[in-house]
Amino acid sequence: MNIKHNKEDILRKGMELFRLNGYHNTGTKEIIKEAGISRGSFYNFFIDKDDFGIQVLDYYGVWSTDYMKELLNDTKLNPKQRLIHLFDLFIEGYKRDHYKWGCLLVGMTQELGQINPSFSNACERNFESFVAVFQACIEEGQAAGVISEKQDARGLTLTMLSMYNGALVLMKSGMHHEPLEAFQTQLALILTP
Template identity: 35%
Template sequence: MGYKYNKEEILDVGYDVFRRNGYHNVGINQILKESGIPKGSFYNFFDSKEDFAQQVIKRYGENNQCWMQKYFDDCELSPIECLKSFYAMMIHYNEEDNYAGGCLVNNMCVEVGRNNDMLAKESNQQFVGWLQILASVVKKGQDQGQITTQYNSLWLAEYLHAGFYGVLSRTKVTRNREYMDAWHTMTFNFITQ
Protein backbone atom coordinates (compact mmCIF):
# COMPACT_ATOMS: atom_id res chain seq x y z
CA MET A 1 0.00 0.00 0.00
CA GLY A 2 1.34 3.43 -0.92
CA TYR A 3 2.13 6.31 1.42
CA LYS A 4 -0.84 8.56 2.18
CA TYR A 5 0.22 12.18 1.98
CA ASN A 6 -0.89 14.60 4.66
CA LYS A 7 -2.28 17.82 3.22
CA GLU A 8 -1.39 19.86 6.32
CA GLU A 9 2.25 18.73 6.11
CA ILE A 10 2.36 19.79 2.45
CA LEU A 11 0.89 23.18 3.38
CA ASP A 12 3.51 23.59 6.12
CA VAL A 13 6.26 22.95 3.57
CA GLY A 14 4.61 25.53 1.33
CA TYR A 15 4.65 28.06 4.14
CA ASP A 16 8.39 27.62 4.58
CA VAL A 17 9.14 27.66 0.85
CA PHE A 18 7.04 30.76 0.12
CA ARG A 19 8.27 32.62 3.19
CA ARG A 20 11.91 32.07 2.23
CA ASN A 21 11.61 32.53 -1.52
CA GLY A 22 8.46 34.46 -2.32
CA TYR A 23 5.63 33.43 -4.59
CA HIS A 24 7.11 34.14 -8.02
CA ASN A 25 10.45 32.50 -7.25
CA VAL A 26 8.84 29.16 -6.39
CA GLY A 27 7.72 26.66 -8.98
CA ILE A 28 5.65 23.51 -8.61
CA ASN A 29 8.79 21.37 -8.99
CA GLN A 30 10.39 23.00 -5.93
CA ILE A 31 7.23 22.41 -3.91
CA LEU A 32 7.14 18.78 -5.04
CA LYS A 33 10.81 18.27 -4.21
CA GLU A 34 10.67 19.87 -0.76
CA SER A 35 7.41 18.17 0.21
CA GLY A 36 8.51 14.83 -1.24
CA ILE A 37 5.32 14.18 -3.16
CA PRO A 38 4.71 13.27 -6.80
CA LYS A 39 2.94 15.72 -9.09
CA GLY A 40 -0.21 13.60 -9.27
CA SER A 41 -0.58 13.61 -5.49
CA PHE A 42 -0.10 17.38 -5.40
CA TYR A 43 -2.93 17.86 -7.89
CA ASN A 44 -5.18 15.57 -5.84
CA PHE A 45 -5.07 18.25 -3.14
CA PHE A 46 -4.64 21.49 -5.09
CA ASP A 47 -5.92 22.81 -8.41
CA SER A 48 -2.86 24.96 -9.11
CA LYS A 49 0.10 26.74 -7.53
CA GLU A 50 -2.24 29.67 -6.88
CA ASP A 51 -4.76 27.42 -5.10
CA PHE A 52 -1.92 25.92 -3.08
CA ALA A 53 -0.64 29.38 -2.09
CA GLN A 54 -4.16 30.48 -1.10
CA GLN A 55 -4.52 27.45 1.16
CA VAL A 56 -1.03 28.03 2.63
CA ILE A 57 -1.96 31.64 3.47
CA LYS A 58 -5.25 30.51 5.01
CA ARG A 59 -3.58 27.85 7.19
CA TYR A 60 -0.83 30.25 8.24
CA GLY A 61 -3.31 33.01 9.05
CA GLU A 62 -5.66 30.80 11.04
CA ASN A 63 -2.78 29.24 12.99
CA ASN A 64 -1.47 32.71 13.82
CA GLN A 65 -4.92 33.87 14.83
CA CYS A 66 -5.18 31.00 17.33
CA TRP A 67 -1.67 31.71 18.60
CA MET A 68 -2.38 35.44 19.00
CA GLN A 69 -5.67 34.82 20.79
CA LYS A 70 -3.97 32.44 23.22
CA TYR A 71 -1.14 34.92 23.80
CA PHE A 72 -3.54 37.71 24.76
CA ASP A 73 -5.86 35.42 26.73
CA ASP A 74 -2.88 34.23 28.80
CA CYS A 75 -1.25 37.67 29.20
CA GLU A 76 -1.57 38.83 32.79
CA LEU A 77 -0.29 42.35 32.13
CA SER A 78 -2.41 45.43 31.51
CA PRO A 79 -3.75 45.72 27.94
CA ILE A 80 -1.14 48.31 26.88
CA GLU A 81 1.66 46.22 28.39
CA CYS A 82 0.31 43.07 26.70
CA LEU A 83 0.47 44.87 23.34
CA LYS A 84 3.98 46.15 24.06
CA SER A 85 5.18 42.69 25.04
CA PHE A 86 3.53 41.10 22.00
CA TYR A 87 5.35 43.37 19.57
CA ALA A 88 8.61 43.14 21.53
CA MET A 89 8.35 39.38 21.15
CA MET A 90 7.69 39.73 17.40
CA ILE A 91 10.75 41.95 17.08
CA HIS A 92 12.81 39.34 18.92
CA TYR A 93 11.54 36.52 16.65
CA ASN A 94 12.50 38.49 13.57
CA GLU A 95 15.92 39.24 14.98
CA GLU A 96 16.44 35.52 15.67
CA ASP A 97 15.47 34.83 12.03
CA ASN A 98 18.05 37.40 10.91
CA TYR A 99 15.17 39.39 9.37
CA ALA A 100 15.12 36.88 6.50
CA GLY A 101 11.57 35.57 6.36
CA GLY A 102 9.17 38.00 7.93
CA CYS A 103 5.45 37.31 7.83
CA LEU A 104 4.01 35.22 5.00
CA VAL A 105 0.89 37.40 4.74
CA ASN A 106 2.99 40.56 4.63
CA ASN A 107 5.30 39.05 2.02
CA MET A 108 2.36 37.98 -0.15
CA CYS A 109 0.67 41.39 0.19
CA VAL A 110 3.81 43.13 -1.00
CA GLU A 111 4.66 40.69 -3.77
CA VAL A 112 1.32 39.74 -5.33
CA GLY A 113 -1.38 41.74 -3.56
CA ARG A 114 -1.84 44.19 -6.41
CA ASN A 115 -1.84 41.62 -9.21
CA ASN A 116 -3.53 38.52 -7.83
CA ASP A 117 -7.05 39.05 -6.51
CA MET A 118 -7.38 35.59 -4.99
CA LEU A 119 -4.16 35.80 -2.96
CA ALA A 120 -4.83 39.45 -2.06
CA LYS A 121 -8.31 38.59 -0.78
CA GLU A 122 -7.03 35.69 1.34
CA SER A 123 -4.12 37.74 2.71
CA ASN A 124 -6.47 40.59 3.64
CA GLN A 125 -8.96 38.22 5.25
CA GLN A 126 -6.25 36.76 7.49
CA PHE A 127 -4.91 40.23 8.34
CA VAL A 128 -8.40 41.40 9.32
CA GLY A 129 -8.78 38.36 11.57
CA TRP A 130 -5.63 39.37 13.41
CA LEU A 131 -6.87 42.97 13.64
CA GLN A 132 -10.04 41.82 15.39
CA ILE A 133 -7.95 40.24 18.15
CA LEU A 134 -5.73 43.30 18.48
CA ALA A 135 -8.75 45.62 18.46
CA SER A 136 -10.28 43.77 21.41
CA VAL A 137 -7.08 44.31 23.42
CA VAL A 138 -6.94 47.96 22.36
CA LYS A 139 -10.58 48.40 23.42
CA LYS A 140 -9.81 47.00 26.88
CA GLY A 141 -6.92 49.45 27.11
CA GLN A 142 -9.22 52.30 26.07
CA ASP A 143 -11.84 51.27 28.61
CA GLN A 144 -9.16 51.29 31.31
CA GLY A 145 -7.86 54.72 30.28
CA GLN A 146 -4.48 53.42 29.04
CA ILE A 147 -4.92 53.93 25.30
CA THR A 148 -6.12 57.02 23.45
CA THR A 149 -9.80 57.15 22.54
CA GLN A 150 -9.20 59.69 19.78
CA TYR A 151 -9.57 56.79 17.30
CA ASN A 152 -11.67 53.65 17.48
CA SER A 153 -10.05 50.38 18.52
CA LEU A 154 -10.08 48.86 15.03
CA TRP A 155 -8.30 51.86 13.50
CA LEU A 156 -5.69 51.74 16.26
CA ALA A 157 -5.22 47.99 15.68
CA GLU A 158 -4.71 48.75 11.98
CA TYR A 159 -2.23 51.49 12.89
CA LEU A 160 -0.29 49.08 15.11
CA HIS A 161 -0.16 46.10 12.81
CA ALA A 162 0.20 47.90 9.48
CA GLY A 163 3.02 49.91 11.04
CA PHE A 164 4.68 46.73 12.19
CA TYR A 165 4.35 45.29 8.67
CA GLY A 166 6.11 48.36 7.30
CA VAL A 167 8.94 47.86 9.75
CA LEU A 168 9.18 44.18 8.76
CA SER A 169 9.73 45.22 5.16
CA ARG A 170 12.29 47.84 6.20
CA THR A 171 14.37 45.36 8.20
CA LYS A 172 14.76 43.08 5.19
CA VAL A 173 16.90 45.85 3.74
CA THR A 174 18.71 47.04 6.86
CA ARG A 175 19.04 43.63 8.56
CA ASN A 176 18.98 45.13 12.04
CA ARG A 177 16.38 46.01 14.62
CA GLU A 178 16.99 49.76 14.76
CA TYR A 179 13.78 50.69 12.92
CA MET A 180 11.77 48.08 14.80
CA ASP A 181 12.87 49.52 18.12
CA ALA A 182 12.13 53.06 16.96
CA TRP A 183 8.69 51.99 15.70
CA HIS A 184 7.95 50.25 19.02
CA THR A 185 8.92 53.26 21.15
CA MET A 186 7.21 55.87 18.99
CA THR A 187 4.03 53.86 18.42
CA PHE A 188 3.39 53.20 22.07
CA ASN A 189 4.18 56.81 22.94
CA PHE A 190 1.60 57.91 20.36
CA ILE A 191 -1.23 55.63 21.46
CA THR A 192 -0.73 55.77 25.24
CA GLN A 193 -3.28 57.93 27.04
Template identity: 30%
Template sequence: MGFDIRPISHIFAIIEGKMKNNPKKREIAVAAFELFDKKGFHGTGINEIIEAAGIPKGTFYHYYNSKEEVALEVLSYYREKITLAMDVILCDYSKDPLDRIFSLYAQYIESYIKKSEMPYSNFASKMSQEAGEEHPRIKDQANNVFFDIRESISECIKEAQGFGIIDLSFDSRMLAEMIIYCWEGALLRMRGTQSVEPLFIFEDIMKNLFLNARSKM
Protein backbone atom coordinates in the same frame (compact mmCIF):
# COMPACT_ATOMS: atom_id res chain seq x y z
CA MET B 1 4.24 33.97 29.54
CA GLY B 2 7.16 33.36 27.22
CA PHE B 3 7.06 31.33 24.06
CA ASP B 4 8.38 31.39 20.54
CA ILE B 5 5.78 33.38 18.66
CA ARG B 6 7.40 33.08 15.23
CA PRO B 7 4.93 31.85 12.63
CA ILE B 8 7.42 29.20 11.51
CA SER B 9 7.60 27.72 15.01
CA HIS B 10 4.30 25.88 14.72
CA ILE B 11 3.12 26.35 11.15
CA PHE B 12 4.62 23.02 10.13
CA ALA B 13 3.12 21.42 13.24
CA ILE B 14 -0.31 22.65 12.14
CA ILE B 15 0.24 21.26 8.64
CA GLU B 16 1.44 18.01 10.22
CA GLY B 17 -1.70 17.76 12.34
CA LYS B 18 -4.09 18.58 9.52
CA MET B 19 -2.43 16.13 7.13
CA LYS B 20 -1.09 13.43 9.45
CA ASN B 21 -2.81 10.75 7.39
CA ASN B 22 -1.75 12.29 4.11
CA PRO B 23 2.06 12.62 4.04
CA LYS B 24 2.28 13.36 0.31
CA LYS B 25 -0.08 16.31 0.55
CA ARG B 26 1.80 17.50 3.61
CA GLU B 27 5.09 17.48 1.72
CA ILE B 28 3.53 19.56 -1.05
CA ALA B 29 2.16 22.14 1.41
CA VAL B 30 5.46 22.45 3.31
CA ALA B 31 7.50 22.76 0.11
CA ALA B 32 5.11 25.36 -1.32
CA PHE B 33 5.13 27.40 1.87
CA GLU B 34 8.93 27.61 1.93
CA LEU B 35 9.19 28.41 -1.77
CA PHE B 36 6.45 31.06 -1.70
CA ASP B 37 8.23 32.79 1.17
CA LYS B 38 11.67 32.70 -0.45
CA LYS B 39 10.77 33.31 -4.09
CA GLY B 40 7.27 34.75 -4.00
CA PHE B 41 4.08 33.38 -5.52
CA HIS B 42 4.88 34.44 -9.08
CA GLY B 43 8.52 33.42 -8.73
CA THR B 44 7.60 29.86 -7.77
CA GLY B 45 6.64 27.32 -10.39
CA ILE B 46 4.63 24.15 -9.91
CA ASN B 47 7.58 22.09 -11.10
CA GLU B 48 9.73 23.62 -8.35
CA ILE B 49 7.15 22.65 -5.73
CA ILE B 50 7.01 19.13 -7.13
CA GLU B 51 10.80 18.83 -7.07
CA ALA B 52 11.12 20.24 -3.54
CA ALA B 53 8.37 17.93 -2.27
CA GLY B 54 9.96 14.94 -3.96
CA ILE B 55 6.73 13.72 -5.51
CA PRO B 56 5.60 12.83 -9.06
CA LYS B 57 3.71 15.47 -11.04
CA GLY B 58 0.61 13.30 -11.03
CA THR B 59 0.59 13.31 -7.22
CA PHE B 60 0.52 17.10 -7.16
CA TYR B 61 -2.48 17.25 -9.47
CA HIS B 62 -4.21 14.53 -7.48
CA TYR B 63 -4.42 16.94 -4.53
CA TYR B 64 -4.38 20.37 -6.16
CA ASN B 65 -5.68 21.74 -9.44
CA SER B 66 -3.35 24.72 -9.43
CA LYS B 67 -0.62 26.64 -7.63
CA GLU B 68 -3.32 29.01 -6.39
CA GLU B 69 -5.06 26.18 -4.53
CA VAL B 70 -1.84 25.33 -2.69
CA ALA B 71 -1.32 28.99 -1.78
CA LEU B 72 -4.85 29.27 -0.39
CA GLU B 73 -4.38 26.22 1.80
CA VAL B 74 -0.98 27.33 3.05
CA LEU B 75 -2.37 30.78 3.89
CA SER B 76 -5.19 29.19 5.88
CA TYR B 77 -2.62 27.35 8.03
CA TYR B 78 -0.56 30.51 8.41
CA ARG B 79 -3.66 32.39 9.52
CA GLU B 80 -4.45 29.71 12.09
CA LYS B 81 -0.93 29.86 13.49
CA ILE B 82 -0.98 33.65 13.79
CA THR B 83 -4.36 33.57 15.56
CA LEU B 84 -3.27 30.91 18.05
CA ALA B 85 -0.03 32.75 18.82
CA MET B 86 -1.73 36.11 19.37
CA ASP B 87 -4.49 34.69 21.53
CA VAL B 88 -2.00 33.32 24.05
CA ILE B 89 -0.78 36.86 24.78
CA LEU B 90 -3.67 39.17 23.90
CA CYS B 91 -6.19 37.09 25.85
CA ASP B 92 -4.07 36.99 29.00
CA TYR B 93 -6.46 38.98 31.17
CA SER B 94 -4.09 38.94 34.15
CA LYS B 95 -2.34 41.87 32.42
CA ASP B 96 -3.77 45.22 31.48
CA PRO B 97 -4.69 45.50 27.78
CA LEU B 98 -1.85 47.78 26.72
CA ASP B 99 0.74 45.59 28.42
CA ARG B 100 -0.61 42.67 26.39
CA ILE B 101 -0.01 44.56 23.14
CA PHE B 102 3.47 45.57 24.29
CA SER B 103 4.21 41.95 25.25
CA LEU B 104 3.07 40.71 21.85
CA TYR B 105 5.59 42.82 19.97
CA ALA B 106 8.30 42.45 22.62
CA GLN B 107 8.21 38.71 22.06
CA TYR B 108 8.26 39.16 18.30
CA ILE B 109 11.37 41.32 18.67
CA GLU B 110 12.97 38.83 21.06
CA SER B 111 12.45 36.10 18.47
CA TYR B 112 14.18 38.21 15.82
CA ILE B 113 17.14 38.85 18.11
CA LYS B 114 17.55 35.14 18.83
CA LYS B 115 17.51 34.29 15.13
CA SER B 116 19.31 36.72 12.84
CA GLU B 117 17.47 35.54 9.72
CA MET B 118 13.74 35.66 10.29
CA PRO B 119 11.79 33.63 7.73
CA TYR B 120 8.03 33.83 7.22
CA SER B 121 7.81 37.12 9.14
CA ASN B 122 5.42 38.94 6.82
CA PHE B 123 4.37 36.07 4.60
CA ALA B 124 0.74 37.20 4.28
CA SER B 125 1.71 40.75 3.34
CA LYS B 126 4.02 39.55 0.59
CA MET B 127 1.39 37.17 -0.76
CA SER B 128 -1.24 39.93 -0.75
CA GLN B 129 1.02 42.33 -2.65
CA GLU B 130 1.92 39.72 -5.24
CA ALA B 131 -1.62 38.46 -5.78
CA GLY B 132 -3.00 41.81 -6.89
CA GLU B 133 -6.15 41.73 -8.98
CA GLU B 134 -4.99 38.63 -10.84
CA HIS B 135 -5.59 36.32 -7.89
CA PRO B 136 -8.39 37.86 -5.78
CA ARG B 137 -8.88 34.75 -3.63
CA ILE B 138 -5.25 34.77 -2.54
CA LYS B 139 -5.41 38.49 -1.86
CA ASP B 140 -8.56 38.06 0.24
CA GLN B 141 -7.11 35.16 2.22
CA ALA B 142 -3.88 37.06 2.88
CA ASN B 143 -5.79 40.19 3.88
CA ASN B 144 -7.82 38.11 6.33
CA VAL B 145 -4.61 37.58 8.30
CA PHE B 146 -4.24 41.35 8.56
CA PHE B 147 -7.89 41.74 9.59
CA ASP B 148 -7.48 39.13 12.34
CA ILE B 149 -4.45 40.92 13.75
CA ARG B 150 -6.18 44.29 13.53
CA GLU B 151 -9.30 43.05 15.31
CA SER B 152 -7.32 41.36 18.09
CA ILE B 153 -5.30 44.50 18.80
CA SER B 154 -8.39 46.68 18.39
CA GLU B 155 -10.20 44.65 21.05
CA CYS B 156 -7.36 45.29 23.50
CA ILE B 157 -7.51 49.01 22.73
CA LYS B 158 -11.29 49.03 23.26
CA GLU B 159 -10.76 47.31 26.58
CA ALA B 160 -8.21 49.98 27.53
CA GLN B 161 -10.76 52.64 26.59
CA GLY B 162 -13.32 50.93 28.81
CA PHE B 163 -10.87 51.15 31.71
CA GLY B 164 -10.27 54.84 30.98
CA ILE B 165 -6.66 54.21 29.93
CA ILE B 166 -7.10 55.34 26.31
CA ASP B 167 -9.15 58.37 25.31
CA LEU B 168 -12.50 57.39 23.79
CA SER B 169 -12.06 59.93 20.99
CA PHE B 170 -9.54 57.62 19.32
CA ASP B 171 -10.78 55.00 16.88
CA SER B 172 -9.53 51.63 18.13
CA ARG B 173 -9.28 50.12 14.66
CA MET B 174 -7.34 53.09 13.30
CA LEU B 175 -4.87 52.85 16.18
CA ALA B 176 -4.52 49.11 15.57
CA GLU B 177 -3.91 49.68 11.85
CA MET B 178 -1.29 52.32 12.60
CA ILE B 179 0.58 49.83 14.79
CA ILE B 180 0.46 47.14 12.09
CA TYR B 181 1.62 49.54 9.36
CA CYS B 182 4.54 50.70 11.50
CA TRP B 183 5.48 47.10 12.25
CA GLU B 184 5.41 46.14 8.58
CA GLY B 185 7.62 49.12 7.79
CA ALA B 186 10.04 48.16 10.55
CA LEU B 187 10.29 44.64 9.11
CA LEU B 188 11.14 46.02 5.68
CA ARG B 189 13.83 48.28 7.14
CA MET B 190 15.21 45.39 9.19
CA ARG B 191 15.60 43.30 6.05
CA GLY B 192 17.15 46.20 4.17
CA THR B 193 19.64 47.13 6.89
CA GLN B 194 20.24 43.61 8.24
CA SER B 195 19.75 45.09 11.70
CA VAL B 196 17.08 44.73 14.39
CA GLU B 197 17.39 48.43 15.29
CA PRO B 198 14.24 49.38 13.28
CA LEU B 199 12.24 47.02 15.51
CA PHE B 200 13.32 48.86 18.66
CA ILE B 201 12.44 52.16 16.98
CA PHE B 202 9.01 50.71 16.23
CA GLU B 203 8.62 49.68 19.87
CA ASP B 204 9.41 53.21 21.07
CA ILE B 205 7.00 54.75 18.54
CA MET B 206 4.23 52.35 19.54
CA LYS B 207 4.59 53.16 23.23
CA ASN B 208 4.68 56.90 22.50
CA LEU B 209 1.58 56.53 20.34
CA PHE B 210 -0.34 55.05 23.25
CA LEU B 211 1.14 57.60 25.64
CA ASN B 212 -0.28 60.41 23.48
CA ALA B 213 -3.62 58.61 23.27
CA ARG B 214 -4.00 58.26 27.02
CA SER B 215 -7.20 59.48 28.59
CA LYS B 216 -7.08 62.92 30.21
CA MET B 217 -9.54 61.74 32.87
Protein backbone atom coordinates in the same frame (compact mmCIF):
# COMPACT_ATOMS: atom_id res chain seq x y z
CA MET C 1 -9.31 5.54 1.78
CA ASN C 2 -5.59 5.95 1.72
CA ILE C 3 -3.76 8.79 3.41
CA LYS C 4 0.01 8.85 3.60
CA HIS C 5 1.07 12.42 3.42
CA ASN C 6 -0.35 15.12 5.56
CA LYS C 7 -1.81 18.04 3.67
CA GLU C 8 -0.93 20.29 6.57
CA ASP C 9 2.76 19.40 6.28
CA ILE C 10 2.76 20.56 2.68
CA LEU C 11 0.97 23.77 3.59
CA ARG C 12 3.49 24.47 6.31
CA LYS C 13 6.42 23.93 3.95
CA GLY C 14 4.77 26.17 1.37
CA MET C 15 4.23 28.85 3.95
CA GLU C 16 7.89 28.69 4.90
CA LEU C 17 9.14 28.86 1.32
CA PHE C 18 6.75 31.63 0.26
CA ARG C 19 7.70 33.70 3.31
CA LEU C 20 11.39 33.25 2.60
CA ASN C 21 11.55 33.58 -1.16
CA GLY C 22 8.18 34.82 -2.37
CA TYR C 23 5.53 33.18 -4.50
CA HIS C 24 7.06 33.39 -7.95
CA ASN C 25 10.50 32.52 -6.69
CA THR C 26 9.23 29.27 -5.29
CA GLY C 27 8.54 26.63 -7.92
CA THR C 28 6.23 23.67 -7.49
CA LYS C 29 9.36 21.57 -7.97
CA GLU C 30 10.92 23.05 -4.85
CA ILE C 31 7.73 22.72 -2.81
CA ILE C 32 7.42 19.08 -3.80
CA LYS C 33 11.05 18.34 -3.02
CA GLU C 34 11.06 20.13 0.32
CA ALA C 35 7.79 18.60 1.41
CA GLY C 36 9.09 15.18 0.41
CA ILE C 37 6.13 14.31 -1.78
CA SER C 38 5.64 13.62 -5.45
CA ARG C 39 4.22 15.77 -8.17
CA GLY C 40 1.21 13.49 -8.35
CA SER C 41 0.44 13.91 -4.66
CA PHE C 42 0.66 17.65 -4.86
CA TYR C 43 -1.90 17.86 -7.65
CA ASN C 44 -4.04 15.38 -5.81
CA PHE C 45 -4.29 17.74 -2.86
CA PHE C 46 -4.43 21.01 -4.79
CA ILE C 47 -6.00 22.04 -8.07
CA ASP C 48 -3.02 24.15 -9.12
CA LYS C 49 -0.33 26.40 -7.68
CA ASP C 50 -2.77 29.27 -7.18
CA ASP C 51 -5.16 27.07 -5.24
CA PHE C 52 -2.21 26.00 -3.11
CA GLY C 53 -1.17 29.63 -2.62
CA ILE C 54 -4.61 30.64 -1.37
CA GLN C 55 -4.72 27.70 1.03
CA VAL C 56 -1.25 28.60 2.30
CA LEU C 57 -2.45 32.15 2.91
CA ASP C 58 -5.42 30.96 4.96
CA TYR C 59 -3.25 28.47 6.81
CA TYR C 60 -0.83 31.26 7.69
CA GLY C 61 -3.75 33.42 8.82
CA VAL C 62 -5.11 30.81 11.19
CA TRP C 63 -1.66 29.79 12.42
CA SER C 64 -0.79 33.42 13.21
CA THR C 65 -4.07 34.49 14.77
CA ASP C 66 -4.15 31.40 16.97
CA TYR C 67 -0.78 32.31 18.38
CA MET C 68 -1.69 35.98 18.75
CA LYS C 69 -4.94 35.14 20.54
CA GLU C 70 -3.03 32.93 22.92
CA LEU C 71 -0.60 35.73 23.76
CA LEU C 72 -3.35 38.33 24.10
CA ASN C 73 -5.21 36.20 26.61
CA ASP C 74 -2.45 36.39 29.18
CA THR C 75 -4.47 38.04 31.93
CA LYS C 76 -1.40 38.50 34.12
CA LEU C 77 -0.73 41.57 32.01
CA ASN C 78 -3.02 44.46 31.15
CA PRO C 79 -4.05 44.87 27.47
CA LYS C 80 -1.36 47.41 26.71
CA GLN C 81 1.35 45.26 28.26
CA ARG C 82 0.03 42.23 26.38
CA LEU C 83 0.40 43.97 23.03
CA ILE C 84 3.89 45.17 23.82
CA HIS C 85 4.84 41.71 25.03
CA LEU C 86 3.47 40.12 21.85
CA PHE C 87 5.54 42.32 19.58
CA ASP C 88 8.59 41.87 21.81
CA LEU C 89 8.31 38.13 21.33
CA PHE C 90 7.79 38.41 17.57
CA ILE C 91 10.76 40.73 17.17
CA GLU C 92 12.94 38.49 19.29
CA GLY C 93 12.08 35.68 16.91
CA TYR C 94 12.98 37.70 13.85
CA LYS C 95 16.29 38.65 15.41
CA ARG C 96 17.06 35.05 16.35
CA ASP C 97 16.54 33.97 12.73
CA HIS C 98 18.68 36.82 11.38
CA TYR C 99 15.74 38.81 10.02
CA LYS C 100 15.10 36.40 7.20
CA TRP C 101 11.35 36.03 7.74
CA GLY C 102 8.64 38.51 6.98
CA CYS C 103 4.88 38.66 6.87
CA LEU C 104 3.41 36.39 4.21
CA LEU C 105 0.37 38.63 3.80
CA VAL C 106 2.58 41.62 3.05
CA GLY C 107 4.58 39.67 0.49
CA MET C 108 1.57 38.13 -1.22
CA THR C 109 -0.28 41.45 -1.32
CA GLN C 110 2.67 43.07 -3.05
CA GLU C 111 3.33 40.23 -5.43
CA LEU C 112 -0.17 39.19 -6.41
CA GLY C 113 -2.58 41.82 -5.14
CA GLN C 114 -3.20 43.50 -8.46
CA ILE C 115 -2.92 40.33 -10.51
CA ASN C 116 -5.38 37.88 -9.08
CA PRO C 117 -8.52 38.86 -7.17
CA SER C 118 -8.57 35.52 -5.34
CA PHE C 119 -5.26 36.43 -3.80
CA SER C 120 -6.16 39.97 -2.86
CA ASN C 121 -9.37 38.67 -1.29
CA ALA C 122 -7.41 36.12 0.71
CA CYS C 123 -4.92 38.78 1.81
CA GLU C 124 -7.63 41.19 2.89
CA ARG C 125 -9.60 38.45 4.65
CA ASN C 126 -6.58 37.41 6.68
CA PHE C 127 -5.47 40.95 7.42
CA GLU C 128 -8.97 41.53 8.77
CA SER C 129 -8.53 38.55 11.10
CA PHE C 130 -5.39 40.13 12.42
CA VAL C 131 -7.21 43.41 12.88
CA ALA C 132 -10.07 41.72 14.72
CA VAL C 133 -7.73 40.11 17.22
CA PHE C 134 -5.78 43.29 17.90
CA GLN C 135 -8.82 45.51 17.96
CA ALA C 136 -10.49 43.43 20.67
CA CYS C 137 -7.44 43.88 22.86
CA ILE C 138 -7.23 47.59 22.18
CA GLU C 139 -10.92 48.08 22.94
CA GLU C 140 -10.45 46.28 26.21
CA GLY C 141 -7.47 48.48 27.03
CA GLN C 142 -9.29 51.67 26.15
CA ALA C 143 -12.26 50.67 28.27
CA ALA C 144 -9.89 49.97 31.16
CA GLY C 145 -8.17 53.30 30.62
CA VAL C 146 -4.72 51.83 29.98
CA ILE C 147 -4.66 52.52 26.22
CA SER C 148 -4.87 55.93 24.60
CA GLU C 149 -8.20 57.04 23.16
CA LYS C 150 -6.72 59.72 20.95
CA GLN C 151 -7.55 57.46 18.01
CA ASP C 152 -10.55 55.11 17.90
CA ALA C 153 -9.89 51.39 18.37
CA ARG C 154 -10.18 50.46 14.70
CA GLY C 155 -7.96 53.33 13.59
CA LEU C 156 -5.38 52.65 16.26
CA THR C 157 -5.34 48.98 15.29
CA LEU C 158 -4.78 49.79 11.63
CA THR C 159 -2.05 52.23 12.58
CA MET C 160 -0.31 49.69 14.77
CA LEU C 161 -0.52 46.96 12.14
CA SER C 162 0.71 49.34 9.44
CA MET C 163 3.62 50.41 11.59
CA TYR C 164 4.56 46.83 12.31
CA ASN C 165 4.28 45.63 8.72
CA GLY C 166 6.22 48.63 7.50
CA ALA C 167 8.95 48.03 10.06
CA LEU C 168 9.23 44.43 8.85
CA VAL C 169 9.73 45.67 5.28
CA LEU C 170 12.53 48.03 6.33
CA MET C 171 14.01 45.22 8.37
CA LYS C 172 13.99 42.91 5.36
CA SER C 173 15.52 45.54 3.10
CA GLY C 174 18.69 45.25 5.15
CA MET C 175 18.25 47.73 7.98
CA HIS C 176 17.65 44.77 10.27
CA HIS C 177 17.03 45.69 13.87
CA GLU C 178 16.87 49.47 13.83
CA PRO C 179 13.36 49.91 12.36
CA LEU C 180 12.04 47.28 14.77
CA GLU C 181 13.48 49.18 17.68
CA ALA C 182 11.96 52.42 16.41
CA PHE C 183 8.65 50.58 16.16
CA GLN C 184 8.85 49.35 19.73
CA THR C 185 9.65 52.82 21.00
CA GLN C 186 6.80 54.46 19.12
CA LEU C 187 4.35 51.67 19.93
CA ALA C 188 4.71 52.39 23.63
CA LEU C 189 4.15 56.09 22.93
CA ILE C 190 1.01 55.73 20.84
CA LEU C 191 -0.61 53.21 23.19
CA THR C 192 -0.01 55.23 26.34
CA PRO C 193 -3.02 57.37 27.27
